[in-house]
Amino acid sequence: MRKKNVLLVTGNFPPGIGGMQSYYHNLCLESKHQITVLAPHYPDDEAFDAKQPYDIIRGRFFQNESIQPSGWGRMFRMAKKTIEERSIDITIYGYVLIGFVGWLLSVFGGHKYMVSTHGKDMLEFKKIPVLRTLTKMILKRADGVLTNSEYTRNLVEEYGVPRSKIHIVNPGVEEHFEIREKDPVLVERFGLKDKFVMMTLSRLVRRKGHDMVIQAMPEILKQIPEAVYLIVGDGPEKERLQQLAQSCGVQNAVIFAGRASDGEEIHKFYNTCDLFIMASRHLKVKGDVEGFGIVFLEASCCGKPVVAGNSGGIAEAVLHNETGLLIDPNSVEDISSSVIKLYKDDELRERLVDRAYKRAKSEFKYSYLASIMDSCISMICDKVRPTGRSAKVKESK
Ligand code: GDP
Known part of the structure; x- marks a missing residue:
């Protein structure tokens, strides 16, 4: 050539x-x-x-x-x-x-x-x-x-x-994403010891659906009292999301970590969470949509189970029931029940994580x-x- x-x-x-x-x-x-x-x-x-x-x-x-x-x-x-x-x-x-x-x-x-x-x-x-x-x-x-x-x-x-x-x-996915121990510095900084850490890592824009996950938190906390929602990233939605966490009464279980400084810090964040979730939705009026969703594959390479909003091209990044769970991003109920299911069902979680890791490492180099x-x-x-x-x-x- x-x-x-x-x-x-x-x-x-x-x-x-x-x-x-x-x-x-x-x-x-x-x-x-x-x-x-x-x-x-x-x-x-x-x-x-x-x-x-x-x-x-x-x-x-x-x-x-x-x-x-x-x-x-x-x-x-x-x-x-x-x-x-x-x-x-x-x-x-x-x-x-x-x-x-x-x-x-x-x-x-x-x-x-x-x-x-x-x-x-x-x-x-x-x-x-x-x-x-x-x-x-x-x-x-x-x-x-x-x-x-x-x-x-x-x-x-x-x-x-x-x-x-x-x-x-x-x-x-960049090759350096790998399974590691939780990062002790992040655990300490955000008080994550003994917590079940659900994380979204993305720009804080409406399309990413952080608001729906916050609204699902009261139900999740009923079943998983040690759950916290770690939001990594920055953007125009921050203030609105903070207010929403207050009004849902879950401000103590929602952590705004700010923007990850670089690839190494992103890597540490992925490895410090227990579940990666992003309830991305299609904003029809603005024509805003997720064309693919690489973060799910990055999380899979770090051995984390993923929950993903079924919109745009996400169903190609996450295969439902094979490499993660796809949820209706407009349904708070669907979000909470999927998180709870993954938390409780060890066999399901291990199966999804294993297949997702292999797929991300082989097909997305x-x-x-x-x-x-x-x-x-x-x-x-x-x-x-x-x-x-x-x-x-x-x-x-
Ligand atoms: P998009 O930006 O809306 O297209 O979302 P994608 O999910 O396709 O990609 C986001 C990319 O940006 C991923 O590779 C993330 O690792 C990276 N990213 C997201 N948030 C942050 C952050 O706070 N800091 C850094 N350094 N990278 C981030």
């Missing part, structure tokens, strides 16, 4: 935190192609960039991971310059709308591009006619589309993209997932775009 020069343009990249950020970073680390990333600035990006084996160019076209009106021109110029200077074979856009730059460079320069989507953008733009049309146009001209799950692939198909053009590259992405890139780069009469016939079909 000849190495291709690949440009990845994304607004979601470390040291920013989140699923997309770690997805792109790990694919870049494992890819056999020569990857250059065009990403936004973060306060501590220099230290991060210096450690990476691939090149990162930072630009001021995004603010808080959203593109600014003035950022479009800058992004276009930077992408064009990088493509020319580095003889880029193909560019991947890590969000459908920024693929508009790819569309322009394709129409006016014949440059190949792919769009990578995590589902949320597909849903968000469906309801706004002008964005829907733009999305369709960008997807139609793209040489390929990468999706994080079958669920997202189906959303892309709804825009009329043929399945043959869509390639699924699931998020993976970044080295394997990057090889899927690499093959798609090679295949698309080596394919000659139809030109002239044959192209016109194809376009008119």
